[in-house]
Amino acid sequence: MSVVADVNVRTSDVLTVRGLTVTVRDKTLVSDVDLSVGPGERVGLIGESGSGKSLTALSVLGLLPEDVTASGSVRLTGVDHELIGADERRMSRVRGRRLAMVFQEPMTALNPTMRIGDQIAEAMLIHGTRPGRGAARAAAVELLERVQLPPDTLRAYPHQLSGGQRQRVVLALALANDPALLICDEPTTALDVTVQALVLDLIVKGVVARAAALLFITHDLAVVATVCERVLVMYGGRVVESGPVGEVFTRPRHRYTEGLLAASDLETTQRRLTTIPGNVPPAGQFPSGCVFRTRCRHATEVCATTPPWTGSETTGFACHHPAEAVDD
Numbered sequence: 001m002s003v004v005a006d007v008n009v010r011t012s013d014v015l016t017v018r019g020l021t022v023t024v025r026d027k028t029l030v031s032d033v034d035l036s037v038g039p040g041e042r043v044g045l046i047g048e049s050g051s052g053k054s055l056t057a058l059s060v061l062g063l064l065p066e067d068v069t070a071s072g073s074v075r076l077t078g079v080d081h082e083l084i085g086a087d088e089r090r091m092s093r094v095r096g097r098r099l100a101m102v103f104q105e106p107m108t109a110l111n112p113t114m115r116i117g118d119q120i121a122e123a124m125l126i127h128g129t130r131p132g133r134g135a136a137r138a139a140a141v142e143l144l145e146r147v148q149l150p151p152d153t154l155r156a157y158p159h160q161l162s163g164g165q166r167q168r169v170v171l172a173l174a175l176a177n178d179p180a181l182l183i184c185d186e187p188t189t190a191l192d193v194t195v196q197a198l199v200l201d202l203i204v205k206g207v208v209a210r211a212a213a214l215l216f217i218t219h220d221l222a223v224v225a226t227v228c229e230r231v232l233v234m235y236g237g238r239v240v241e242s243g244p245v246g247e248v249f250t251r252p253r254h255r256y257t258e259g260l261l262a263a264s265d266l267e268t269t270q271r272r273l274t275t276i277p278g279n280v281p282p283a284g285q286f287p288s289g290c291v292f293r294t295r296c297r298h299a300t301e302v303c304a305t306t307p308p309w310t311g312s313e314t315t316g317f318a319c320h321h322p323a324e325a326v327d328d
């Protein structure tokens with residue numbers, strides 16, 4: 001068993017990984033990883049570059065490079081066979097249906113020669129989750145709306161979209177068949193900071209709306225604090241610490257986690273990540289005493305370009321306007 005077993009082991013888990021070990025030739029890259037994700041739960045996997053996060057995810061997805069071997073057990077709810085060692089025919093039925101993924105670079109998931117609408121519709125038709133092309137296209141429009149893209153995106157080719165728009169299309173594709181588990185591997189790392197918050201918010205909304213489980217891989221602690229409820233810390237191919245995000249980030253038990261936290265400006269970065277441009281909170285959601293938008297002089301000076309609030313509909317809003325900025 002791993003050094004730190006994932007503490008929340010429950011029979012109803014969507015994903016159950018036990019003793020996962022990944023090797024290449026005689027070298028062990030991931031060692032004895034246990035992890036589980038429950039329905040509706042958002043779990044982060046963090047660690048420095050090379051700590052084994054992506055190989056863990058690729059083992060679950062059955063997408064390891066040919067020379068790399070996984071052993072141990074990976075079980076997914078609703079799938080009656082073991083995923084480790086399953087042949088490609090079985091895995092391709094699981095991927096895109098029970099199990100979906102969003103990687104850092106959206107173009108790897110998109111077909112450059114196909115219109116967006118056809119790609120989303122095809123994802124549904126392949127897995128038989130919609131009765132026909134008409135129903136699939138109607139569902140594609142609805143999915144695009146959910147990720148805040150206009151209906152004419154259906155007719156666009158991937159190269160006609162921005163990086164943030166492409167990643168939202170990939171998210172729509174990933175959610176098209178209502179997967180039980182969504183795996184995201186650094187989904188916002190390549191995006192402009194202004195669209196990172198929006199994409200993170202849409203990921204959380206997408207999984208929450210479906211009560212799906214989320215395994216979110218990143219080296220960015222602020223992203224985990226924004227998105228996840230529980231976190232596992234990897235170091236040198238092993239899980240060295242796990243627990244609720246609030247607990248691990250305020251009382252880290254492992255020296256490596258302490259170092260990670262010391263090196264990150266969590267509060268400032270999280271504030272940036274939860275500030276969605278143009279997403280103004282309803283007046284009722286400001287803390288009592290804040291009169292922003294009605295009486296605050298900064299509403300016309302500073303606030304027009306620098307919003308005093310952070311948050312989203314999913315995470316809730318908080319106002320950071322200093323009390324003395326209120327103009328009586």
Ligand SMILES: Nc1ncnc2c1ncn2[C@@H]1O[C@H](COP(=O)(O)OP(=O)(O)OP(=O)(O)O)[C@@H](O)[C@H]1O
Nearest residue numbers: 024029048049050051052053054055056065068219
């Ligand atoms: N095909 C391979 N052959 C040999 N070594 C590999 C292979 N793929 C990955 N590795 C090694 O395994 C280790 C873990 O890699 P992995 O990609 O899982 O790290 P990671 O934590 O996801 O890092 P990053 O944050 O940089 O993506 C690294 O040392 C990497 O060099």
